[in-house]
Amino acid sequence: MTTRQTTVDREHATAIAVEARGLVKTFGDNRAVDGVDLTIPSGCVYALLGPNGAGKTTIINMLTTLLKPDGGDAKVFGHDVVRETQVVRQLISVTGQSAAVDERLSATENLTIFGLLLGLSRSEAGKRAGELLQEFGLQDAAKRTLEKFSGGMRRRLDLASSLIVQAPLIFLDEPTTGLDPRTRVQMWESIRRLVSSGSTILLTTQYLDEADQLADRVAVIDHGRVVAEGTPRELKAAVGKATLNLRLANEEDAAGAMAAVQEVLGVKASTPEAMLVTAPMADPDRVTDLLVALRSERIRLAAVSVQDPTLDEVFMALTGDESKGGKPQ
């Protein structure tokens, strides 16, 4: 991904979908976005990952021309988001956190109106509405007003509304928050399909597995800043070491096992559960020594496993307590 990005840089700047430099947005005393730089290559899925209130939505609002930045600048396919708002709006579509559809109208009416506004003729807009309702499994509810829709149905209609004309850059603000697991997987499939047909996706999420599953690159946002950026693999590698999990056969061996870990690996182990001892593992070779030591202590194991660092750990390390928060940049 890193190499691909540099090649793209060399080719021409328009292959960059989003380029933001020093974006700032303040609300009163609160610096909601505090100097954010982003470079998003065309054709990728880029995730902004961060806790609630980190500034993700504010970043999206500035990139989508809904909010004027107080500092810095941003370009979408080379077009300034403040000076060329109307061009930028022709290149993007936005699916926000709250379903941006009209509750008092039916699904078909919503889609038809958005289609007409995007310049489709009445018959084209009607036809496109039908196609999208089919695609998103809403055809049975086409004529009902949204007041009778479930949350999931609204989200699907919201995404459908953003896809009447497929934009080169699609913003998805927490696209799967509040969706059931099945609908969530469907949403992921839709996102992958959009990328394969040429769109760039910028999504925000609080779910680390979502970023892990979907994103080519991730920016971890905290307190309005980018605290880490890279591929999910790079981020994991930067923070963590793998974790060694030792599941004990006998509960009373926990203390002995922890002592052995301390002695052989030279790190402090912990027991998150009675029969489980975990320890950060820097050097896999030393695990052999540890297992030999445990054997000689007559500590029996039920299972041994090595766990790669999860984005959760990355996330906690980066956005959690400042004292232990390692910043790999």
Next chain:
Amino acid sequence: MSGQIVPGGSRKLKNRVSPQAVIGNSLTMAYRTLLLIRRTPQQLFDVTIQPILFTLMFTFLFGGAISGSVSGYLPIIIPGILAQTAITASMATGVQLREDMDKGVFYRFKSMPIARIAPLAGPLLADIVRYSIATALTFTMGYLLGFHWVSPGAALLAGFLAVFAAWCLGWVFALLGVLAKTAQTVQGISAAIIFPLGFLSGAFVPTETLPRWLQDFVNVNPLTYVVSAVRQLLDQGTIGTDFWLSLIGSTVLVLVFAPVTLKMYMRKA
């Protein structure tokens, strides 16, 4: 959704909306407003129930007291109700605009490549339909009660004047709608404007019966001129100074309030 889309970097796009798109977008937004009215017909109460109820109520309540008979009062009250319902209907413009701007769908409109003005212009266009319903119903009620106008052409012109005046006043309430924080605020302030404007005019009583100081107010109340102009058209079928003053006054209202409303709206949109 088959095949590849045109890459964002190789599109040739203009950073402005064509005049055709402005008109097209506004008409679509007007269509949307009409759809909303069809979905919630309660929105039409102010332009349906009110003209019917007010005409019946005022005619029989005040007819005898003010003019000695119901038929004698009709030439006074019908133009009055016409103006009164038209301006009350224009009040809803602001309330509904505020409610609309608070809805999630506005978020989408803002990020779409459409004319910024369309979500404001659309409802104002659609309101013409509402004002026309109110005007037509008032005429119908008057006709049923035995009111006769001089000529259908003059009645049509009177109706047009009422609708036009309401539409122009609608911009004042639209500005309120854009500026206010909640729909209730708009409702409250609008009512405080509408009631004195409506009742302290020549709409319901002959102005000669009023105390001197009130007459002064009534004489500067623009609605008085609209009512007089409508009355003259219906009674005599002629166009007088009041007609032109109403027309000019309403136009001035639009020329002042439309740009301010637009500016304030664009600041938020």
